[in-house]
Amino acid sequence: MPSDIELTIGAPAHGGHFVARHEGRVVFVRHALPGERVRARLTESGPDAKFWRADAVEILEASPDRVPHFWPAADSIRAAARGRLPVGGAEFGHIRLEAQRSIKATVFAEQLQRLAGLEREITVEAAPDESPDGLGWRTRASFSVAPGGRLAMHPHRSDELIPVTGMPLASEAVNALNLWEVDFTGADRVEVAAPAAGGAPLVLVIPSAGTHPRTLSRIAGEVGTAADPGAGETVSVVAWDPEEHVLTRLRGRTWVRESAMGHDFRVTGAGFWxxxxxxxxxxxxxxxxxxxxxxxxxxxxxxxxxxxxxxxxxxxxxxxxxxxxxxxxxxxxxxxxxxxxxxxxxxxxxxxxxxxxxxxxxxxxxxxxxxxxxxxxxxxxxxxxxxxxxxxxxxxxxxxxxxxxxxxxxxxxxxxxxxxxxxxxxxxxxxxxxxxxxxx
Structure with a gap:
């Protein structure tokens, strides 16, 4: 069974995929666009599989809606040239923003028709103050920790860890924390929240099993040192045990303050916002x-x-x-x-x-x-x-x-x-x- 196959890409599917066929079998392809001819690398396959999954790794005939990906680590084409998988979280970064919204509208309408039996034309609205490049909107981000203690992200449906040194979709306040410079050895995961209206950001550290409290104190100290002076108020750092649902304050406070519709909201630790x-x-x-x-x-x-x-x-x-x-x-x-x-x-x-x-x-x-x-x-x-x-x-x-x-x-x-x-x-x-x- 070949690992690379040539495909002509068809309609978008729910989940960030595009549908193609290879010798009668459905292949769900990421990092492609309808109408393109691509060389795709199989990521999940097998003779008994109902369908295969693949990433586009070379564009043979490009769609007019294709643009250069803004984030090399998430670009399937550049990642493949380095023998790596792209990190997840920006799977539409190779598509014009207007075309992204058109694709999303198509997917939403298809789900309505297939699952609710309802035909309806869909328009996808941009946020009123969306930036022209669609970057810098995330006030929250989640990272894994690679061997050596550096922040990392996973490729789609993969356990591989790829170190990162920036997050273009994250807000300026998140990136200004410079968490890529911190040694997070002793942690399994790191989550960060930086309120859109300003105020103290919060770094949530999920420790590895058996991590000593002194290690967490060291991490908290490094987080405070790494942040740019313009990162805002004092950075808060909290350890979170998801099994016991216990928060341990390491630095600052255990919550962030968010605002909306004339109200202030306290959001603690891993709370949803x-x-x-x-x-x-x-x-x-x-x-x-x-x-x-x-x-x-x-x-x-x-x-x-x-x-x-x-x-x-x-x-x-x-x-x-x-x-x-x-x-x-x-x-x-x-x-x-x-x-x-x-x-x-x-x-x-x-x-x-x-x-x-x-x-x-x-x-x-x-x-x-x-x-x-x-x-x-x-x-x-x-x-x-x-x-x-x-x-x-x-x-x-x-x-x-x-x-x-x-x-x-x-x-x-x-x-x-x-x-x-x-x-x-x-x-x-x-x-x-x-x-x-x-x-x-």
Missing amino acids: QIHRSAPAVLAGAVRDGLQVQPGERVADLFAGAGLFTAPLADATGETGHVLSVEGSPGTSRDARKNLFAAPQVEVVQGRVDRVLRAHTGALDVVLLDPPRTGAGRTVVDQINSAAPRVLGYVSCDPASFARDLGWFRAAGWELDSLRVFDLYPHTHHMESFAVLRRP
């Missing part, structure tokens, strides 16, 4: 405009996180309304309590959404859900339908799971009233959407 610098305002504004919550209404914010959507929903209901905010993560739910303590109409409940809804007996006028990438699931869809709200809002980061859930809602009698899709992950295949559903 939108990655793109403009995403909180863009999505919260879409939710406000789409749901049109009225004073006195009863609202449920499901998978609510630290309260990004709960706070403006509470503003809209006023003190005569009620907002049930449900979040599964104990640490994030504690953040929500702190962030929303001044809103007496908000009830924060920590627990699995399906279990909380099963116990909830009150009627609901409005439901908003922002589930993880796997979607809400059939049980939650049925529970929301049983609550019979007048309107439903669905924030999603995955078109496939959204389309699947939408199909179940449609089968229960809901109709898709409006849908907005946002390009909040430029140079990747990811996108974010907000849908409003109503009963006829």
Whole structure:
């Protein structure tokens, strides 16, 4: 079986791939474009495999939408010339931004048709203040640690570690920390958050098993020394044990302060927050405009996180309304309590959404859900339908799971009233959407 094959690239597929065929077999190819003729290197194959996977390593006939990749480490063509795989996280970096959004629209529409049985023309919106090159938008980044203690990233579906010395998609504040100069020996992973509005950035260190506290103290000291003077306030460093869910403060504080829609939010440690610098305002504004919550209404914010959507929903209901905010993560739910303590109409409940809804007996006028990438699931869809709200809002980061859930809602009698899709992950295949559903 050859390791390199020549292919003509067809339509885009969900997940950052493009579809090609080789001797009747489907091959999902990354780092290509529709219409191109490429030499592709197989990354997953076998005579019994239902399909193969491959990376384009040489462009024989280029698409007019192809541009030079902005990041050599993520460029499949240059990586192949060095005998390496490209790092993940910028798989659309070889495509014009306008063409990226067109491809994403095609993929989203295909998922709607295939999984929800709905034909709809899709437009993917750029963030209002997106930079012309689509770089510098990530306020959060995650890295592995290579042997020798340097930050590294994985190629797609690979355990290989490739050291990096910069992250072009990350914000200036993240890059100004100069974490590539720190010896992270003793850590398995490093995550960094630099609030879009400024303020103290936070470096989260996930230690290797058996790492001594003195090693973590050394890492914290090196992080503080490496940062540029212009990196902002004192850098905070925290150790995080994901098994025990324990945070250990090494330097500064254990949380960052984010802002959106006139509210400040405390986000502790590994707590979830939108990655793109403009995403909180863009999505919260879409939710406000789409749901049109009225004073006195009863609202449920499901998978609510630290309260990004709960706070403006509470503003809209006023003190005569009620907002049930449900979040599964104990640490994030504690953040929500702190962030929303001044809103007496908000009830924060920590627990699995399906279990909380099963116990909830009150009627609901409005439901908003922002589930993880796997979607809400059939049980939650049925529970929301049983609550019979007048309107439903669905924030999603995955078109496939959204389309699947939408199909179940449609089968229960809901109709898709409006849908907005946002390009909040430029140079990747990811996108974010907000849908409003109503009963006829």
